[in-house]
Amino acid sequence: EAGVTQFPSHSVIEKGQTVTLRCDPISGHDNLYWYRRVMGKEIKFLLHFVKESKQDESGMPNNRFLAERTGGTYSTLKVQPAELEDSGVYFCASSQVAEQYFGPGTRLTVT
Amino acid sequence: KNEVEQSPQNLTAQEGEFITINCSYSVGISALHWLQQHPGGGIVSLFMLSSGKKKHGRLIATINIQEKHSSLHITASHPRDSAVYICAVSINFGNEKLTFGTGTRLTIIP
Numbered sequence: 001e002a003g004v005t006q007f008p009s010h011s012v013i014e015k016g017q018t019v020t021l022r023c024d025p026i027s028g029h030d031n032l033y034w035y036r037r038v039m040g041k042e043i044k045f046l047l048h049f050v051k052e053s054k055q056d057e058s059g060m061p062n063n064r065f066l067a068e069r070t071g072g073t074y075s076t077l078k079v080q081p082a083e084l085e086d087s088g089v090y091f092c093a094s095s096q097v098a099e100q101y102f103g104p105g106t107r108l109t110v111t
Numbered sequence: 112k113n114e115v116e117q118s119p120q121n122l123t124a125q126e127g128e129f130i131t132i133n134c135s136y137s138v139g140i141s142a143l144h145w146l147q148q149h150p151g152g153g154i155v156s157l158f159m160l161s162s163g164k165k166k167h168g169r170l171i172a173t174i175n176i177q178e179k180h181s182s183l184h185i186t187a188s189h190p191r192d193s194a195v196y197i198c199a200v201s202i203n204f205g206n207e208k209l210t211f212g213t214g215t216r217l218t219i220i221p
Contacts, residue, residue, distance in 0.1 A: 031207070033208060033209075035209070035211075041213070042113065042115075042211045042212060042213045042214070043197070043199075043209075043211040044211070045208045045209060045210070048208050056208060059208075091154060093154075095207065098141075098142060098159060098201070098207050099144075099156055099159050100144075100156060100207065100209065101156065102146075102153055102154035102155070102156070103153065104152070104153035105153060105154075
């Protein structure tokens with residue numbers, strides 16, 4: 001069974017540009033979570049999808065971040081325009097019940 | 112103050128030593144998770160527990176709900192156990208978003 005995959009693994013962009021991160025959850029997992037770790041800090045929750053619906057987006061930092069989950073399958077997280085403080089590692093996780101399975105993360109560097 | 116506190120932040124030990132990593136939390140939880148991240152690697156779930164004790168190979172996780180405290184133990188530690196160990200809690204049934212500790216960086220010296 002394929003695990004959670006994320007693309008790209010690493011992205012370097014300039015301030016003001018747009019970046020789109022993608023997460024493919026484990027097939028059949030209704031729950032999809034986005035998390036972020038910024039340098040030196042603990043991982044923090046961004047948002048939670050149940051199928052295609054946003055269940056909880058209380059962790060989204062501001063309206064420069066837009067998450068979608070098309071048809072309840074893969075999810076994208078777009079940052080537009082990117083700022084320096086958006087640099088970090090973005091993790092996606094999926095679950096069917098409670099145990100979450102994490103993707104390898106996307107390292108985003110904004111210069 | 113973070114809702115999930117881990118100690119120690121860094122731990123270096125000799126191969127074979129018994130390792131204990133502690134996690135305290137300040138909120139009511141539905142479950143506590145122990146996660147592992149190897150250098151350059153992804154995050155792997157080791158345990159999810161809401162009471163008592165779980166064991167998997169050389170790893171043991173315990174939780175005391177009354178004291179809001181959990182420990183992760185590694186017996187007969189090995190250099191391949193070197194990783195960051197992260198404690199995380201979920202607070203609500205039905206929305207299992209995780210609140211994370213800062214992690215404990217474990218280094219096992221051969």
